[in-house]
Amino acid sequence: MAFSSSVRLFATASLLVMLLIASEMGAAASLIKCLRKNxxxxxxxxxxNPKCNEVCxxxxxxxxxxxxxMxxxxxxSC
Known part of the structure; x- marks a missing residue:
């Protein structure tokens, strides 16, 4: 049974969206490693208030x- 072109387009678009979300999550995770609460x-x-910058x-x-x-x-390194 052959898939229609709209189903193929939807599958391709869904895959691209999932890849985009995964790459954004990786970027957010690396940014979190650079931040520390003081x-x-x-x-x-x-x-x-300049105190935060001075203390860090x-x-x-x-x-x-x-x-x-906070x-x-x-x-x-960020």
Whole structure:
């Protein structure tokens, strides 16, 4: 029994979408390895507050940024 062209197109499109999702998940996983929550800075982290960056640099990280009001350190390999 032969498949119609619309079924083949749907199967091909589905495969491409799954490959795209898998590659994006790999990129997100590698980014997560580069981020570390800083537990030393216990105050609310606001984007314009330079303390997060200073604390992360003093701990040996490349920089620090505020994500969801928490200080997050970024390694130099990212």
């Amino acid at each position: 537990l030393k800075l216990e105050e609310l982290c606001l984007p314009l 640099k003093s701990d040996g990280f490349a920089k620090g940024i505020c994500i969801h009001f 200080c997050t350190c970024i390694t130099g």
